[in-house]
Amino acid sequence: MDSLGYELSWYLRIAWLLPLLGFAIEVFGGYWGTRKTKTAAYLAIGCIAAGFVLSTVAFCRWNAETGAFSHSGEAAVHEEHASLRHIPFAGQAAVADHAEGHAAEHAEHGSGEHVHGEHASDGAEHGGAQHDEHHAEHQSIAALSGTIYTLGKFGDLEVSIDYYIDSLTILMFMMVTFIATCIHIFAVGYMSDELTEDYVDHFAHTSDGHHVHRPGRFYRFFSYFSLFSFSMLGICFAGNIFQVFVFWELVGICSYLLIGFYTERKSANVAANKAFIVNRVGDFGFIIGLMILWTYCGTFKFGDYEVDGHERPGLFSMVRGHDGELAQQGSDVILKTHGHDGHWQAPQEGESKTIPYTLLVVAGLGVFGGCIGKSAQFPLQTWLPDAMEGPTPVSALVHSATMVAAGVYLAGRFFPVFTTEVLLAIAYVGCITLFIAATIAIVATDIKKVLAYSTISQLGYMMLAIGLGGWAAGLFHLITHAFFKSLMFLCSGSVIHGCHHEQEMPKMGGLRRKMPITAYTMLVGVIAIAGLAIPGTGQLMSLLTFGAVDKPLAFSGFHSKDAIVATALAYTQLNPLHFLLFLTPLVTAGITAFYMFRLWFYTFAGDPRDHHVYDHCHESPKVMWVPLVVLSFFAAFCAANGEQGSLFGMLSFSEPVGLADGMTATGTAAIAVPSHHAVHDVHGTAGAVALLAAVLGTLTAYLLYCRKVVDPENIRNQFSGVYNFLVEKWQFDNLYDAAFVRPSHSVARWCAACDRNIFDAILHGSVKVCIWVATIDRKFDEGIVDGLVNLIGNVTRSVGLSLSVFQTGRMRQYVMFIAVGVVTLFALLFAFMPKA
Amino acid sequence: MEAIGLQPVLFVSAVLFVCGVVCMTTKRNGIGILMGVELVLNAANLNFVAFSRYTSLGLDGQVIALFVIVLAAAEAAVALAIALNFYNNHLTIDVDRGDELRG
Numbered sequence: 006m007d008s009l010g011y012e013l014s015w016y017l018r019i020a021w022l023l024p025l026l027g028f029a030i031e032v033f034g035g036y037w038g039t040r041k042t043k044t045a046a047y048l049a050i051g052c053i054a055a056g057f058v059l060s061t062v063a064f065c066r067w068n069a070e071t072g073a074f075s076h077s078g079e080a081a082v083h084e085e086h087a088s089l090r091h092i093p094f095a096g097q098a099a100v101a102d103h104a105e106g107h108a109a110e111h112a113e114h115g116s117g118e119h120v121h122g123e124h125a126s127d128g129a130e131h132g133g134a135q136h137d138e139h140h141a142e143h144q145s146i147a148a149l150s151g152t153i154y155t156l157g158k159f160g161d162l163e164v165s166i167d168y169y170i171d172s173l174t175i176l177m178f179m180m181v182t183f184i185a186t187c188i189h190i191f192a193v194g195y196m197s198d199e200l201t202e203d204y205v206d207h208f209a210h211t212s213d214g215h216h217v218h219r220p221g222r223f224y225r226f227f228s229y230f231s232l233f234s235f236s237m238l239g240i241c242f243a244g245n246i247f248q249v250f251v252f253w254e255l256v257g258i259c260s261y262l263l264i265g266f267y268t269e270r271k272s273a274n275v276a277a278n279k280a281f282i283v284n285r286v287g288d289f290g291f292i293i294g295l296m297i298l299w300t301y302c303g304t305f306k307f308g309d310y311e312v313d314g315h316e317r318p319g320l321f322s323m324v325r326g327h328d329g330e331l332a333q334q335g336s337d338v339i340l341k342t343h344g345h346d347g348h349w350q351a352p353q354e355g356e357s358k359t360i361p362y363t364l365l366v367v368a369g370l371g372v373f374g375g376c377i378g379k380s381a382q383f384p385l386q387t388w389l390p391d392a393m394e395g396p397t398p399v400s401a402l403v404h405s406a407t408m409v410a411a412g413v414y415l416a417g418r419f420f421p422v423f424t425t426e427v428l429l430a431i432a433y434v435g436c437i438t439l440f441i442a443a444t445i446a447i448v449a450t451d452i453k454k455v456l457a458y459s460t461i462s463q464l465g466y467m468m469l470a471i472g473l474g475g476w477a478a479g480l481f482h483l484i485t486h487a488f489f490k491s492l493m494f495l496c497s498g499s500v501i502h503g504c505h506h507e508q509e510m511p512k513m514g515g516l517r518r519k520m521p522i523t524a525y526t527m528l529v530g531v532i533a534i535a536g537l538a539i540p541g542t543g544q545l546m547s548l549l550t551f552g553a554v555d556k557p558l559a560f561s562g563f564h565s566k567d568a569i570v571a572t573a574l575a576y577t578q579l580n581p582l583h584f585l586l587f588l589t590p591l592v593t594a595g596i597t598a599f600y601m602f603r604l605w606f607y608t609f610a611g612d613p614r615d616h617h618v619y620d621h622c623h624e625s626p627k628v629m630w631v632p633l634v635v636l637s638f639f640a641a642f643c644a645a646n647g648e649q650g651s652l653f654g655m656l657s658f659s660e661p662v663g664l665a666d667g668m669t670a671t672g673t674a675a676i677a678v679p680s681h682h683a684v685h686d687v688h689g690t691a692g693a694v695a696l697l698a699a700v701l702g703t704l705t706a707y708l709l710y711c712r713k714v715v716d717p718e719n720i721r722n723q724f725s726g727v728y729n730f731l732v733e734k735w736q737f738d739n740l741y742d743a744a745f746v747r748p749s750h751s752v753a754r755w756c757a758a759c760d761r762n763i764f765d766a767i768l769h770g771s772v773k774v775c776i777w778v779a780t781i782d783r784k785f786d787e788g789i790v791d792g793l794v795n796l797i798g799n800v801t802r803s804v805g806l807s808l809s810v811f812q813t814g815r816m817r818q819y820v821m822f823i824a825v826g827v828v829t830l831f832a833l834l835f836a837f838m839p840k841a
Numbered sequence: 842m843e844a845i846g847l848q849p850v851l852f853v854s855a856v857l858f859v860c861g862v863v864c865m866t867t868k869r870n871g872i873g874i875l876m877g878v879e880l881v882l883n884a885a886n887l888n889f890v891a892f893s894r895y896t897s898l899g900l901d902g903q904v905i906a907l908f909v910i911v912l913a914a915a916e917a918a919v920a921l922a923i924a925l926n927f928y929n930n931h932l933t934i935d936v937d938r939g940d941e942l943r944g
Contacts, residue, residue, distance in 0.1 A: 814940025816874065820865040 009070055010149035014168045016063035017178055018153070020056035021242050024234040027052035031228035041200050043193060045224035049231045050189045056238070057182035064175050071172075071658065148659060150244050150308025150319070161303050167244025169307045169418075171659035173480060176652075177241040177414060180484050183639075184406045184491045185234050187632035191495050192226065192398035194629035195502055199223040207506070209269035217269045226266065230402070233259035237407050241414065245305035246295060246320070246372070249415060253291070253375065256408050257284050263399040264392045276391035283388040287378020294371025298422070301360035302340060307418070309349075318342055321421040321661075322349040323358075324365070329663020331424070338362050362424070369427035372419055373434075380412025380464045383438040387737050389461055393453040397498030400453060405460045406491035410483050413467040417480045420471065421661045425668070425676045429583075432472025436589045439465025441735055443596040447603070448731040451508050452497045455604045459534065460490055462597065466569050469590060474678030475572030476664055477657040481644065482565035484652065489533040489562055489640035495633055496527035499625040500608060504618050510607040512618050517609035520624040524609040526637040531605045533560035533640045535598035536567070536699045561640055563696070564647035566594060568684075571691035575679035578687065579667075583676075594695050598702030606710035648688070657681075850891040858884035871924045871934040875917065882913045 031045045148171035155165040198204070199221035209217040236259055239252035258281075265277030298320065299305060308319040318341060324331065326341040332351040333339075337359040343352040351357060376382070381389035392404050402408075416423075416431060423431070439462045446458035463486045470479030501508055503520050517524035538559030570590055577587040613619035624630070644652055657665075667680030708714040721728050733739060811822075861880030868874050886906045893902025924934050931938050 812943050814943030816936040816939070817866050817869070820862065820874075824862050824866065 009066070010151055010168075010170065013063050013066060013149060013170050013175075014151065014153065016059045016066070017168065017170065017174070017238075017242055020059035020063070020178060020182060021235065021238040023052040023056050023059075024049070024231040024238070028228050028231035028235060031224055031231060034224075040202050040221045040223065043200065043223070045227040046189070046193045046196075049227040050186065050193070052231060053182055053189055053234050054186045056234070057179070057186050060175065060178040060182050063170075064179055067170075067172070067175050068655075148308060150306070150310070152244070152310065162299065163304070164247060165245065165306075166248060167306055167308075167310075168242055169244035172655045173414075173417065173659050174241055176480075176484060176655060178238060180487050181234070181237050181241065181407050184487055184636070185230075185237075185402060187636050188398050188402045188406075188491060188495065189227070189230060191401070191498065191629050191632040192230070192396075194626050195398050195498050196223055196226050196396065199226065206267060206269055209267065209271075219269065222266070226263075226396070229259060229262050229266070230398075233263065233403060233408070237411065240411050244307055246298065246307070246419070247305040249418075250288075250291060250295060250375075253288070253379065253411065253415075256379070256411060257281060257288075260284075260392070260403050260408055263403055264395040266395050266399065270394070273394040276388075276394040280388040280392050283385050284378040287375045287385055290371040290374020290377075292371075294368040294373075294375070297360075297364050297368040297371065301358070301364065303358075318344070318349045325421045325662060326350055327662065329421075329661065329668070333362065334359070336362050338365055365422070366424050366426050369419075369423040370430060373416060373423070373427060373431055376412035376416045376468075377434060378412070379415075380409050380468065381438075381461050382412070382434050382465065382468055383441060384737070386438060386442060386461050387734070387741060390454050390457040390734070393451070393457050397453065397494060397501055400457070401491045401494030401498065404457065405494050406487040409460060409464055410487060413464060413471070413479065413483050416468060416471050417476060417483075420476055425678075428472045428474065428678070429676055430472070432469050432583075432586055435465040435468030435470075435472055436586050437465070438462070439469060439593050440589050443593045443600065445731055445734050446600040447596065448728060450510050452500060452510050452513075452604065452608060453494075453508055455510075455600060456490070456493055456497055459597065459601065462593065463490065463534070466566065466590060466593075469586065470569040470572055473572050473576045473586065474664060474668065475569060475576075475684070476660050477653060478565065478568035478572050480656050481568055481653050484656075485533070485561035485565040485640075485644045488636060488643050489530040489560070492633065492636040492640045493527060493530040493534070495629075495636065496523050496530065499523040499629055499633065500622075502625055502629065504622045507615075507618050510604065512615035513608045513613075514611050514615075515609070515613040515619060516622060519619065519622050522624060522630045522633065524605075526630075526633040527609065528605060529560065529637040530640050531601045533562035535601050535703060536563040536594060536695060537598070537703065538563045538696055540693075540696065559647075561642070561644035563699075564644040564650070564653075567688070567692045567695055568648055568653070570594065570695040571684050571688045572679065574687045574691040575683040579677040579679055579683070591694060591698055595698035595702035598699040599706045602703050602706035603710050606706060610711055648685075847891060847895040850887065850895075854884045854887040854891065857881075857887065869935045869937055871920075871927060871936050874936060875920050875924070878920075879913060879917070882909055885909065 027049050030048060034045075148169060150167060150169040153166045153168060155163060157164050200223050201221045204219055204221045206217045206219065211217055233256065236252050236255035240249055240256065243249040243252060261277045261281045264280050265273050267273045295305070302320055302323050304310070304317070304320065304323075306319040307321055309322050310317055310319060323340045323342060324338070326332065326349045327344075331338055332341060338361075339351040340358040340360060341349040341351050342358050344350050378385050389404055389409065393400055395403070442458045442461035442465060446455050446462065449455045449458060463482070467479040467482050467486070470476075470482060499520065500513070500516065500523060503516075503523070504513065507513070536559075570587070573587040573590055577584050644650060647653065664678070665681045667683065668678040709717050709720075730736065857880055861877045861882075861884060864877030864880060865874050868877060886909050889902040889906045889909070891902075892898050893900065893906075927936075927939060928934050
């Protein structure tokens with residue numbers, strides 16, 4: 006067991022660190038003498054692709070040991086009664102290990118200390134093995150955790166690089182590395198116009214009105230990409246919340262660098278700043294959460310760990326124990342610090358560690374605040390559409406498939422610490438977000454903006470699912486969404502590249518004749534996100550696949566959205582008060598289908614609206630469309646068989662403890678979370694209504710934008726108030742402008758005036774006095790001090806000069822001087838000496 | 842034997858001295874000047890010896906005269922070396938040509 010964790014951590018560790026190596030080489034290697042070489046791209050692709058291979062190896066090892074992937078989701082539901090998801094080798098091993106256990110363990114830890122000390126000198130070599138801890142042994146939690154390297158110990162605070170590996174980690178690694186590889190390859194084609202010494206930026210102007218000329222930045226783009234991949238994988242790999250925070254910020258800075266990639270364009274700079282600053286707002290909450298958790302729990306680690314041979318519970322065990330229940334006592338929650346081998350309980354007697362319930366809620370909300378910022382949830386959603394200023398591969402990688410997914414990932418990872426109030430908040434935030442973003446997407450005309458809003462909306466779905474206790478459903482949607490959204494972004498990139506950087510959909514139309522591959526791969530993505538399926542094909546699929554698949558024929562998005570809507574329906578049945586949490590996603594499913602098909606019909610169907618654009622556009626080169634085809638395959642089939650499928654099964658394998666049987670909470674938020682059975686029972690109904698909504702949305706789009714039954718222009722004029730409201734993005738930007746930006750500008754102006762009129766005046770006055778004093782001082786110095794010194798010098802010099810006349814260099818003259826001098830002296834002596 | 846007194850000797854010494862000084866002031870030849878120096882030194886020697894003979898100075902004067910002879914020999918050696926070097930640099934031993942150090 007130790008060895009599995011150790012082995013897996015090595016695969017993932019290398020997969021995680023390779024992009025960092027790539028980044029270092031790309032940054033320090035620069036552009037290898039010429040800006041026309043693609044070396045940086047090949048290096049970056051090599052690193053990330055090797056990462057994908059390693060993740061796959063880890064995936065296979067994990068699957069071989071746990072059977073998680075081949076273990077279907079439905080089976081998990083049925084086995085819930087036994088309340089264990091078996092890890093074949095684990096149950097027995099735990100007992101045996103315990104018997105022979107402690108002596109060996111103690112011996113190990115006698116030397117364990119020693120090894121600890123060596124950490125600094127011989128690196129992480131031994132650390133992992135020593136500190137491997139294996140929750141999986143504990144039957145209930147299927148996760149492996151351990152410490153790689155201890156950075157430092159400050160009193161009780163231990164800052165270390167940990168790992169925490171479960172199905173979610175491995176799936177995230179697979180998903181991130183795979184999608185990043187595809188996008189890297191696509192970017193080689195998309196960014197190829199940067200392969201020049203003289204790049205002309207048509208969107209940036211110098212002060213005299215000319216286009217900006219600058220050297221190409223091909224290698225720089227790929228070095229940022231590598232750094233980003235490293236940071237994102239770091240978030241997935243991290244075994245403690247502090248480590249997550251570090252990589253969280255790294256992802257933020259990468260995002261800043263990539264959004265502002267065209268740094269000569271003012272809009273890109275503003276967008277980069279906006280993304281960064283808005284994220285800081287969320288991270289502020291994150292830090293508060295961290296402080297609370299550390300103060301009361303004394304550790305950042307997710308998983309259990311050992312100190313001096315004693316087992317200590319990690320955050321998850323401390324809050325939830327082995328049964329997933331909070332141990333509440335009055336207004337406090339008792340932390341489960343008592344126990345061993347993963348069976349953590351509240352101490353029976355003696356001192357117990359507690360955390361006030363309200364603070365646990367605040368901590369959860371704080372950490373979720375970070376997720377809100379990163380995942381562009383209401384009310385911090387405004388940065389994501391602006392982030393479309395970056396090159397399209399950036400939008401695909403950073404702002405659709407992976408970085409914004411980090412927020413959802415963290416919400417999922419940190420699920421055990423969230424109380425019901427926090428979960429309810431998450432659900433409502435997700436619900437509001439998905440609706441707002443979807444409505445704005447209806448009126449957006451920039452092809453990338455539509456996709457950006459749909460990303461926000463889909464992230465809302467994921468948050469909603471997690472808030473409703475549909476942990477696996479939310480993360481299922483995260484994975485499927487990553488595939489079809491990166492696909493659609495790359496398709497839009499292909500369109501933009503083909504149309505020579507034209508992004509406005511009203512100028513496109515009919516492009517499917519010019520770029521068929523892009524159009525039809527995009528169609529796959531659109532169908533996937535819309536959640537369309539062919540009802541009644543379950544039987545057919547069952548026949549075709551010999552009973553392996555019995556779900557209707559549908560692309561990935563159908564299955565994941567289905568799971569979310571089903572969770573919502575079951576939730577609403579238990580908590581009728583929160584019926585909006587079901588209705589909104591249902592309605593939005595229809596809106597989603599509508600705006601996505603609107604985008605497709607607008608861009609690819611019908612007749613060309615702008616012949617200039619149409620005549621000049623072309624299908625993208627092979628390096629760009631091959632990733633599209635690969636991604637479209639996965640967008641279509643990665644979720645095959647829905648909740649009975651392998652992907653969902655693997656996710657629910659690592660589901661937080663106690664979720665499967667549902668939860669009931671009393672107290673401030675009397676919320677019940679539906680059990681898997683309840684969700685399963687309403688699955689048929691939910692799937693049907695969601696599909697109905699999607700079909701309605703699709704039909705509306707078809708009628709409006711393809712058949713032109715009603716001219717959309719008329720509708721727009723009819724509802725101009727609503728239309729303008731939506732075009733103004735629900736006035737959020739204006740609201741924030743009025744509430745934060747302009748007040749801070751006026752405060753800044755006031756401060757500037759203060760500075761200029763008061764502080765500067767004081768400064769200037771004192772400077773003037775200084776100058777006056779200095780002038781006088783200078784006169785004194787120059788006139789008197791210098792004059793005296795000069796006078797002495799001058800006198801000495803003139804005396805010397807006059808004496809030098811005698812120094813004739815004639816020897817005979819000197820002798821004459823001596824002789825005459827002696828004679829003269831004698832004469833004087835005789836003349837004036839008193840006679841004795 | 843009271844043949845000659847102190848005065849005649851001092852007189853000879855003064856003549857020698859003046860001859861030496863005149864030689865030094867008039868000769869442009871470096872060797873000539875050296876010869877003048879020798880005359881001056883010997884005039885002084887003569888004085889020392891004479892005073893040691895005719896006064897209560899005792900042997901001191903004669904010892905100092907011996908010192909002066911030794912010093913004169915050393916001085917002559919050094920001075921001749923200077924003269925040779927001077928010749929090497931100027932192809933003459935005319936001391937008036939050696940006026941590079943004049944002020």
